[in-house]
Amino acid sequence: MKIKDVIKHLRKKVDLLKIIGRVVELKKRGKYYMGLCPFHAESKPSFVVSDNGFFKCYGCGAFGDGFTFLEKHTKQSFVNIVKTLAHEYGVQLAIGENRKFESETLEINNNKMQICFKENMQSKPLDYLVNERRYPISLIRKFGIGYGGNSALFKNRITFPIRDQRGFLVAFGGRSILNQLGPKYINSSSNHFYDKSKILYGLYESIPMIKKNKMAVLVEGYFDVIALRSMFIPAISSCGIGFSKDHADLLWNYTDKVILCLDQDISGQKAYEKNLLILIARGFTVYVAKLERKDPDEMWQEKRYEELKMSVLNASDALIYQIQKTLLEGCGGVNFRICAIRNLLKFIRAIKDPFILEKYLSIASDILQESKENLVQLLKEGFKQKDDFIVRADKWTDAEKLLLQVAILYPELIRERHEVLDVKVNSELSETLVAICSKRDLLNIETKQYSDLAMATSQLWDQDYHEISYEFAQEIIEDWIMKGKKKGYRDTYVEIQKGIYEATKEKNLEKVLKHLKIQNNLILSQAAIEKAKLLEQEQEFERRFRMNNNYHVDGLCSENDECNYEYDEYVNFEFHEK
Known part of the structure; x- marks a missing residue:
């Protein structure tokens, strides 16, 4: 039996009163049944079940059929609900068709959610998309952008339908539009049909353009994809995770050329290098689009359509x-x-x-x-580089790598605060710090032989610490010095405890008292340090609080200010390899 027939058959066969009656005490009122709503707290019944197979709560607005009720009440997936009801009502499902069954039920459920999300696209989310993000209603409809409303996972989030390369709706991405707790972006949970490492947002819709232009543009976010696709540029992105080898394998089925068009911030540049390495290893010819602004979406919001298009058209060879x-x-x-x-x-x-x-x-x-x-x-x-040093360098902590980068970028700070050398770290890092303090070069210029120190530098240069400011570098060094003092305190305390233990075993009261006195002085000195530190923090907090209360921002738009935008027609795009 086909999945649509199974669901249709179950809808006729399922006794809604029986299902809801297991949870809600229903009383007949005329031709309806009423009870207390299980989805919100109430003292007077507002939950109504009709004899045509639907329920509705006039208190919280919950509405649906038996499938919807079980989904909301049990928090199970639509697929599991159908399987449970099929088993309960004796509807046979062929074992060999289970995967197909799950695929079809998932698509039916997702399509149902997509209809709801699109219907939720009312004033608040529309205002956000049209006035803040500057996307016209025609584009919003074209790309199926919706709004989660009060849904459990996508509450108060803009929703983006995610399709696999065959066009099946397998998941949703969500972007918060309020300053709510939690991540800015979320995605549907992974399942048999939605593996984030094997799905590319926008790929299905861009396949015709990819084949025509013989290339794809890889960007970071959903809005970046929409900004470029609105200009007929075949853009794709990963769904909430980094670009992977599986993504590269998937894309290889459609093109062997990729333009990287990523954010210009630190994380974007880190992603650029990682993606470039994956794509080159897979055999792609890679280009890079150099943007003047942070990302394509930001340029779209500023209505710099032509500049954005030309950035992609004039993409440079990534390796050059x-x-x-x-x-x-x-x-x-x-x-x-x-x-x-x-x-x-x-x-x-x-x-x-x-x-x-x-x-x-x-x-x-x-x-x-x-x-x-x-x-x-x-x-x-x-x-060939497999020596022990490189292996050990891979195992350095992030804090140790960060300190080395500070030493490379600001050697004068290490020389000024040489106490940092007293902190016990791994031997290679200690050697590097000592070399920097003594102004030794990391390279033997005459023999062109790379020392361990140069290898340390090159090994760790891959980390994204190039942007460390002078002030942050000072904080890092102070933290290391404080860490050394705390470790020294702990080591001394342990030694005192050992002394007390040994003196007690020897029954030497004089030694015990001596160690106890040292321990007491140590504790008092540490307490004084902590107290002074707390006092300094309080004073700093008070200073910032006063400064913030005297601070006033001018130039912000009032609620009554009008936000107008103009939308240019789509521009045609065609990429020619140089």
């Missing part, structure tokens, strides 16, 4: 862009050049085609003014 970036990053001195070149080589190393590898090594040699032989040698070292 990476080589040019390496040249700039290496301007800070020898150590910076080492780190930048090693970072570049991890991308070149990922190239599988030997002819393409040779091509980019030649380009890197020309731009960086570095002999091709040296680059090849470094590339070979990268393949």
